[in-house]
C-alpha cells in the first residue's frame with residue numbers, strides 16, 4: 001500500500017511545494033492526517049493556551065500525481081475515511097459565530113461504534129458519525145494560500161458533503177497537481193458555527209486522475225445523489241451568487257440545458273446551503289439532484 005504518514009504535513013497550499021509522495025493516476029494511496037490542532041489536544045486539561053498556533057490545520061502531502069499538467073481538470077475519488085477513536089472540540093471566546101461563548105474549554109470525545117459520544121449537562125448523547133474532510137486541495141496558481149483558507153484550489157472548504165464515496169473535481173495549477181488534505185471531522189453541521197466540528201485524526205484512501213473532454217466549474221463535487229458547486233468569498237452574498245452561477249454554468253454548458261429550463265429546475269429542486277461561515281472566507285454550496293438529470297438523459301459522471 002502506498003502511504004504517507006502524518007509527519008509529512010504543510011500549512012499552506014503553495015505553488016512551489018516539494019512533493020512528499022509521487023503516485024500514478026488512478027492508483028490508490030493512503031494519507032494519515034492529524035486533526036486540525038495537530039493532535040496537540042489529548043485530554044480535557046490540554047487548553048488552547050498551551051497550543052503551538054503555528055501547527056493549526058496541518059495538511060498531509062503534497063502528493064504529486066504523475067501526468068497531471070497545469071490546467072487539467074482533476075478528479076479526486078475519496079475511497080475511504082477511517083477515523084481514530086477520539087475527536088476533540090474546543091470553545092474559544094470571541095471566535096466563531098456563537099457570540100455568547102465566554103469560557104474556553106477542551107472536550108475530548110469518543111468516536112466508537114460509529115457514534116460520537118457527547119456528554120452534556122442534561123445527559124450523554126450518542127450522535128451518528130458523518131465523516132467528512134475539512135481541508136482538501138491542490139497547489140494554487142500563484143500565491144500560497146494558508147491551509148485554513150478556502151478558495152478555487154479547494155483548501156478549508158469545510159463542506160460536510162466531502163465524504164467517503166464522493167468525487168471532488170479541482171483544476172490543477174501546477175505539474176503533478178500537488179494534492180494534500182487534513183482537518184477531518186467525525187461530525188459537523190452546516191455552518192461550523194463554533195469554528196470546529198468533531199476534529200479527528202484519520203486514515204484516508206484516494207485515487208486521483210485527469211478528466212479529459214469535459215469542463216466543470218470548480219470546486220465541484222459529485223456525491224452518490226447530487227452534483228454540488230462550492231464557492232468561497234469574503235461575503236455570503238458573493239459566495240452564494242458564485243455557487244449559483246457555477247451550477248447554472250454546469251447545467252447549461254455541461255448538461256446542455258437551455259438557461260430557462262436550468263433556472264426553473266434550480267429554483268424547484270436545487271438547494272443552496274452554507275458549508276462554513278467561520279473561516280477567512282465563507283463557503284456556500286449549491287446542490288442539484290442527479291436523478292433529475294438522469295431523467296433528462298444525462299449520463300452520470
Ligand code: CA
Nearest residue numbers: 134156158183
Ligand atoms: Ca476546517
Ligand code: ZN
Nearest residue numbers: 036134183197
Ligand atoms: Zn476542522
